[in-house]
Amino acid sequence: IKGIGPKILEKVDTIIADEESEMDSVNSEIKINEDLLRITGIGPVRATDLASKGYTLDRILTEYKNGKLDESLFTHHILIGIKYFHDIEKRIPRVEIKDMETYMSDVLIDNVDKKLRIHICGSYRREKAESGDIDVLVYSNKRTGPNIPTNEDIFERVIEQFTLDDFIVDSLTPNVNKTKFMGVCKYTKGYPIRRIDIRYVDKERLAFAMLYFTCLLYTSDAADDSLR
Numbered sequence: 001i002k003g004i005g006p007k008i009l010e011k012v013d014t015i016i017a018d019e020e021s022e023m024d025s026v027n028s029e030i031k032i033n034e035d036l037l038r039i040t041g042i043g044p045v046r047a048t049d050l051a052s053k054g055y056t057l058d059r060i061l062t063e064y065k066n067g068k069l070d071e072s073l074f075t076h077h078i079l080i081g082i083k084y085f086h087d088i089e090k091r092i093p094r095v096e097i098k099d100m101e102t103y104m105s106d107v108l109i110d111n112v113d114k115k116l117r118i119h120i121c122g123s124y125r126r127e128k129a130e131s132g133d134i135d136v137l138v139y140s141n142k143r144t145g146p147n148i149p150t151n152e153d154i155f156e157r158v159i160e161q162f163t164l165d166d167f168i169v170d171s172l173t174p175n176v177n178k179t180k181f182m183g184v185c186k187y188t189k190g191y192p193i194r195r196i197d198i199r200y201v202d203k204e205r206l207a208f209a210m211l212y213f214t215c216l217l218y219t220s221d222a223a224d225d226s227l228r
Contacts (some may be wrong), residue, residue, distance in 0.1 A: 032056050040081035040088060061085060077172045084184055087193035091130035100187050112157050115141045121213035133195035135213045139206050155179055155200040169193055
């Protein structure tokens, strides 16, 4: 190009090199944040904060394994995500969820209440070959009354039974409202730890809950992923 000599070319090369270096730094920061988001319980704000403190996914996993992680920086939910990180990252085959569905149905009917039923929603109900986690709806045909246990009492018995069976391994959050459980489970010996959410719903609200936890929640998650 007329008017561009060696000195200007040298300056152009310097500018390009500086831009590439800056972009490499930005891309590195993005990668660190994206890796941190793979830990369940860590959102964008927490990921940015941890990255600013020098934490990466590898550092967190290594320090946790060696018993050197400063756990005061993490919530209980995140610590569970770190503890079972490699298992939770694995996809869940449909056949395994099917086996869990049979197990949960039998346990509830045999050991908790004969009128309890379950529906597994999410990608399993959308007939996907694999799932990232398990969304379970528990409901009963019973109506509440003076001599009938409340929904909260029934749900406590459900979680207690799954825990006694060593099916539920850990809880992510306290079961405050007595109708929702978030945690991790294990089908049986030799299987990986899996993420599971269990919700108790009234029979009258079942159809709406099935719609939300099969389709609407999926659409919302897909939108969040696209924004990321």
